[in-house]
Amino acid sequence: QVQLRESGPGLLRPSQTLSLTCTVSGGAITTGGYYWTWIRQHPGKGLEWIGYIYYTGNTHYNPSLKSRATISVDESRNQFSLKLRSVTAADTAVYYCARSLSSSPPLLWGQGTTVTVSS
Amino acid sequence: QSVLTQPPSVSGTPGQRVTISCSGSSSNIGSNYVYWYQQLPGSAPKFFIYRTNQRPSGVPDRFSGSKSGTSASLAISGLRSEDEAVYYCAAWDDSLSGSHVVFGGGTKLTVL
Numbered sequence: 001q002v003q004l005r006e007s008g009p010g011l012l013r014p015s016q017t018l019s020l021t022c023t024v025s026g027g028a029i030t031t032g033g034y035y036w037t038w039i040r041q042h043p044g045k046g047l048e049w050i051g052y053i054y055y056t057g058n059t060h061y062n063p064s065l066k067s068r069a070t071i072s073v074d075e076s077r078n079q080f081s082l083k084l085r086s087v088t089a090a091d092t093a094v095y096y097c098a099r100s101l102s103s104s105p106p107l108l109w110g111q112g113t114t115v116t117v118s119s
Numbered sequence: 120q121s122v123l124t125q126p127p128s129v130s131g132t133p134g135q136r137v138t139i140s141c142s143g144s145s146s147n148i149g150s151n152y153v154y155w156y157q158q159l160p161g162s163a164p165k166f167f168i169y170r171t172n173q174r175p176s177g178v179p180d181r182f183s184g185s186k187s188g189t190s191a192s193l194a195i196s197g198l199r200s201e202d203e204a205v206y207y208c209a210a211w212d213d214s215l216s217g218s219h220v221v222f223g224g225g226t227k228l229t230v231l
Contacts, residue, residue, distance in 0.1 A: 039220075046121050047164065047207060049220035063217035096163055105154040105209035105220045107175075109163040 002027040004097050004110035012091075012117045018084040022097030022110060029078045030055045035100045036080040038071060040093040041112070048093075052100055053080055087117045122147065122221035123208050130229040136196040139226045141208035143189050147221055151211040153191040155184055158205045158225070167206075168193060195228070203230045 008020035022036070029036065038050040051061035053071040061069055065084070073080045084091060094114050098106030124142040131137040141153065153171045156164035168174060168184035171191065181197045191210075195202055208223040 046224045047209070047222040049222070051219075060219070061217075062219045063214070066217070100220075103211045103218070104152065104169075105166075105211070105222075107166050107169065109165070112163050 002099065002108060004099065004108065006095060006097050006110050006113040008095075008113060008115070010114055010116060012087055012115065014088050014117060014119055015086055016117075018082070018087050018091060018095075018115060018117075020082045020095055020097075020113065020115070022080050022082075024078045024080070024099075029073060029080065030075055033101060035060075035102060036071075036073065037098040037100045037106045038069075038082045039096045039098055039106065039109075041096070042090075042093045049105075050082065050084075089117050091115070092117045121224035122212060123210065123223035125206075125208060125223035125226045127224070128227045128229065130231055131195075131198045132231050133198055133200065135198045136194065137198060137228065138195075139193045139206050139208075139228070141191045141193070141223050143191070143210060143212075143221075145189055146214055147189075147210040147212040148186060148191050149189040150213060153184060153186055154209045155182075155193045156207045156209065158207065164207060198230055200230050203228055 003025045035052040037052040053059045068085045070083045094112040096112045097110040099108040100106040155168035157167045158164040171186045172184045183194045205225045207225045212221040
């Protein structure tokens with residue numbers, strides 16, 4: 001059974017770059033048809049889709065975050081990653097990695113990791 | 120401000136039937152599948168309905184999804200205490216500014 005687990009620093013200063021990794025276990029990240037996704041949830045608020053990547057490297061981003069976000073994949077480690085540049089307090093959220101089908105909301109979610117941006 | 124509009128809260132008594140609405144537009148619900156998620160406190164969302172009206176294995180048939188035009192609904196019959204959670208709707212949005220997934224703001228279901 002495929003499982004996803006996020007990892008990365010929990011505390012950042014404003015203007016730093018957020019870097020998170022999602023480790024996929026129980027299945028290959030190169031399995032065709034699946035898109036590896038990042039979503040975030042601001043404290044006490046709703047969900048925001050950040051973007052996704054196919055194992056070939058093709059990416060698709062939320063227009064509101066496209067200028068700051070980069071999603072990449074590492075087949076050898078069965079991982080995919082998120083980098084978000086120039087963070088502010090507004091980027092404080094629980095970040096989830098997930099697995100999706102093409103042009104679809106996610107189906108399988110990781111447990112989430114909390115990222116706080118504070119000076 | 121979420122792209123999809125849900126009521127902030129709904130409530131019902133055990134055994135009752137409740138519905139949660141999700142309103143969108145022609146670029147999202149009107150032309151794409153709707154997904155529903157259940158989120159328990161401190162946990163990640165878990166998908167309960169996919170492709171508008173399909174239930175994954177393990178989700179009770181008390182849960183059902185439907186869509187009409189640019190609105191969708193999640194119906195829960197035979198309400199149980201363990202159904203108390205926040206429910207989110209989601210859909211792909213073919214926006215002119217760039218297609219992406221959009222979510223509703225979430226509906227807190229309280230079982231009285």
